[in-house]
Amino acid sequence: MSDLEIWLTIGALVCATAVTRSSFWVIGEHVSIPTRVQEMLRYAPACALAAIIGPDLLLDPQGTVEFSLHNYKLLAGAAAIAYYLVRRNMLETIVFGMACFTALRLILS
Numbered sequence: 001m002s003d004l005e006i007w008l009t010i011g012a013l014v015c016a017t018a019v020t021r022s023s024f025w026v027i028g029e030h031v032s033i034p035t036r037v038q039e040m041l042r043y044a045p046a047c048a049l050a051a052i053i054g055p056d057l058l059l060d061p062q063g064t065v066e067f068s069l070h071n072y073k074l075l076a077g078a079a080a081i082a083y084y085l086v087r088r089n090m091l092e093t094i095v096f097g098m099a100c101f102t103a104l105r106l107i108l109s
Contacts, residue, residue, distance in 0.1 A: 072108070076101035
């Protein structure tokens with residue numbers, strides 16, 4: 001890609017982001033979202049997070065699914081989930097999960 005194409009692509013992405021994010025302010029109260037859709041949108045952040053984190057926990061660098069004791073990310077993720085279910089504190093869960101991953105990587109490697 002040439003420099004011009006790269007800058008045009010960046011500009012197009014900026015415009016697309018600005019239009020989609022500002023559409024709610026422009027439209028305002030003219031469009032009402034049904035209650036059912038509002039209820040479904042409550043789960044969108046959790047679904048997006050699962051779509052980002054899930055493949056990272058399950059796939060090895062070659063792109064194959066790895067369910068073994070050598071998958072430190074999966075083990076640390078499972079420990080973090082268990083910690084969250086007990087404590088219900090997101091910041092502590094992140095720190096605990098990263099500490100588990102670091103410990104597994106340093107001790108078992």
